[in-house]
Amino acid sequence: xxxxxxxxxxxxxIDAERLWxxxxxxxxxxxxxxxxxxxxxxxxxxxxxxxxxxxxxKKAGLDVHVDGAGNMxxxxxxxxxxxxxxxSGSHLxxxxxxxxxxxxxGVLAALEVIETLNDQGIETAAPLAVVNWTNEEGVRxxxxxxxxxxxxxxxxxxxxxxxxxxxxxxxxQEARERGWLGDGAEKFPLGAFLELHIEQGPILEQEGLQVxxxxxxxxxxxxxxxxxxxxxxxxxxxxxxxxxxxxASARMLVALNEIGRRYGSSARVSVGQLRTATDxxxxxxxxxxxxxxxxxxxxxxxxxxxxxxxxxxxxTGKASGCEVDISDRIAVPPTVFHDTCIxxxxxxxxxxxxxxxxxxxGALHDxxxxxxxxxxxxxxxxxxxxxxxxxxxxxxxxxxxxxxxVLLHALLTLAR
Numbered sequence: 001x002x003x004x005x006x007x008x009x010x011x012x013x014i015d016a017e018r019l020w021x022x023x024x025x026x027x028x029x030x031x032x033x034x035x036x037x038x039x040x041x042x043x044x045x046x047x048x049x050x051x052x053x054x055x056x057x058k059k060a061g062l063d064v065h066v067d068g069a070g071n072m073x074x075x076x077x078x079x080x081x082x083x084x085x086x087x088s089g090s091h092l093x094x095x096x097x098x099x100x101x102x103x104x105x106g107v108l109a110a111l112e113v114i115e116t117l118n119d120q121g122i123e124t125a126a127p128l129a130v131v132n133w134t135n136e137e138g139v140r141x142x143x144x145x146x147x148x149x150x151x152x153x154x155x156x157x158x159x160x161x162x163x164x165x166x167x168x169x170x171x172x173q174e175a176r177e178r179g180w181l182g183d184g185a186e187k188f189p190l191g192a193f194l195e196l197h198i199e200q201g202p203i204l205e206q207e208g209l210q211v212x213x214x215x216x217x218x219x220x221x222x223x224x225x226x227x228x229x230x231x232x233x234x235x236x237x238x239x240x241x242x243x244x245x246x247x248a249s250a251r252m253l254v255a256l257n258e259i260g261r262r263y264g265s266s267a268r269v270s271v272g273q274l275r276t277a278t279d280x281x282x283x284x285x286x287x288x289x290x291x292x293x294x295x296x297x298x299x300x301x302x303x304x305x306x307x308x309x310x311x312x313x314x315x316t317g318k319a320s321g322c323e324v325d326i327s328d329r330i331a332v333p334p335t336v337f338h339d340t341c342i343x344x345x346x347x348x349x350x351x352x353x354x355x356x357x358x359x360x361x362g363a364l365h366d367x368x369x370x371x372x373x374x375x376x377x378x379x380x381x382x383x384x385x386x387x388x389x390x391x392x393x394x395x396x397x398x399x400x401x402x403x404x405x406v407l408l409h410a411l412l413t414l415a416r
Contacts, residue, residue: 012120014408016401019112023400026052026092026108027100036391037100041093041135041146042070042171047178049092050132053107057130060115066182069150069160070134070175073188076114078127078415084191086124086415088113088407089131091147091366096139099393101383101400106196107132109404113411124415126191133366134175140165148366152373157185190374192341192414195367196407197378198395202386203359210402211356212380213345217368218268218297218360219334221306224289225252225313229322231278231286246276246285248320255312256292263305268295268362297334297360335368341377341414348409354402379403379410 029052030038030045039045050072054064057074065073075085090106110130117124133151138144141163149155163171175181199205204212229243253271260269270293277287292309296302310326317324342358349356359380361368367378381403384394 012116012122012408014112014116014401014404015119016397018115019108019400019404020397022056022108022112023100023104026104030094032097033391035100035394037094037098037104038096039092039094039098040096040140041137042140042174042178042180044178046093047180050180053092053111053132056111060111060118062114062130065188066180067151067188068157068182068185069147070180070182071147071151071188072130072132072180074111074130076117076124076128078124080125083126083415084189085127085129086192086194086411087129087131087190088194088196088411089129089133090195090197091133091136093135093137093139095137095389097391098137098389099391101198101393101395102200102388103136103197105198105381105395105400105403109196109400109407112404113408116408122412124412126415128411128415129188129190131193135171136366141171145364145366145369146171148369151187152369154369154372190370192338192375193367193370194341194345194376194407194410194414195365195370195378196403197365197380198383198388198393199380199386200363200383200388204357204380204382205384205386207357208355209357209382210354210399211349211406212359213342213349213356214361214378214380215337215342215358216297216360217335217337217364217378218266218295218362219299219302220330220332220364221294221302221328222330223292223294223306223310223313224327224329225249225292226325227252227288227317227322228324229286229320230284232284234282234284237284242284243286243321244284245288245322248317248322249274249288249290251320252313252316253290255316256309259305259308259312263296263301266297266360267301267305268293269305269309291329295362299334302334332364332368335371337367337371337377338375341375341410344410344413345377345379345406347413348406351409352402352405354406379406
């Protein structure tokens with residue numbers, strides 16, 4: 001790697017103003033509610049955002065490639081043709097009422113690193129690449145993390161061919177019509193991957209830290225719970241003679257919350273969706289269903305937690321005079337990131353004098369899929385009040401610059 005004469009590596013810094021202006025320009029595409037963004041995967045807005053990113057990448061001298069799942073790779077050559085590319089990025093698609101930073105910051109940070117190296121005349125041995133993964137959010141097309149799942153071999157071509165939007169539009173058909181589908185099943189080679197992302201939680205802000213070095217992504221289990229009681233009249237059925245599926249479900253939700261709390265601060269147990277077969281104000285509910293979202297960074301603990309949650313639902317249903325069926329819908333094991341990538345990020349934070357801590361990610365990210373096929377790690381930057389998937393989502397220019405400077409030095413370490 002060639003550095004400018006008399007220029008120590010720690011003195012190299014990204015252009016914070018350029019990084020911020022890129023965020024604001026990208027936010028104009030699909031802008032909603034003043035500070036929000038709506039760019040669903042392979043929508044017209046997503047296609048426009050991809051075109052803007054491609055234009056910036058080409059202006060920076062990068063070659064843009066698109067694979068069979070619509071993932072974008074913009075490549076800066078290295079001096080050693082034997083080296084695999086070292087990449088960084090995230091996603092440009094958003095939630096329907098999303099913000100300006102979730103995913104977008106990781107893509108723009110990766111581009112800013114390369115533009116900084118161009119400005120400084122720094123050549124790396126390994127090629128560098130900016131990546132935009134397709135359909136991370138999973139709003140129009142399921143599953144989420146679609147592009148990285150295909151890339152990592154978790155979703156094959158036949159399964160990708162079956163993916164359709166709610167209106168029946170096949171994913172690959174729309175991606176092709178938008179101009180963002182490559183040919184064939186060939187995968188872009190990666191020697192390592194780093195993903196910058198807003199934390200989407202309150203820990204860094206509360207602890208006054210500039211950077212989070214993400215060592216793992218916690219595992220996820222979803223339990224489908226169906227509760228069957230008896231429909232009845234609210235005015236004529238005595239309280240002690242009811243099989244109230246909604247009341248039984250409410251008791252289960254309380255029990256689930258108490259279980260999660262007993263497992264400590266790393267545990268997450270949530271119910272965000274509760275459905276009833278009837279919604280009349282004068283009816284005793286005979287059928288209810290909900291999904292239990294369970295997360296933990298330790299695989300064995302996640303398994304114990306899931307079993308205890310299922311047992312609590314079964315016992316509570318029986319005590320309430322209801323029948324309960326419990327089944328697994330999703331089981332995603334925890335992902336542990338690569339030591340070399342983690343150490344490169346820590347070194348970058350220390351060289352720049354940024355305060356940081358190691359932490360696990362509570363949310364799933366494309367990096368968790370990529371980690372199955374290449375050395376991977378993540379870096380978090382604080383977001384105000386921990387708010388994300390919300391038009392009020394905000395990361396400051398200073399925090400974005402700090403995280404991107406850490407990313408810059410970590411990529412230099414990996415690509416040397």
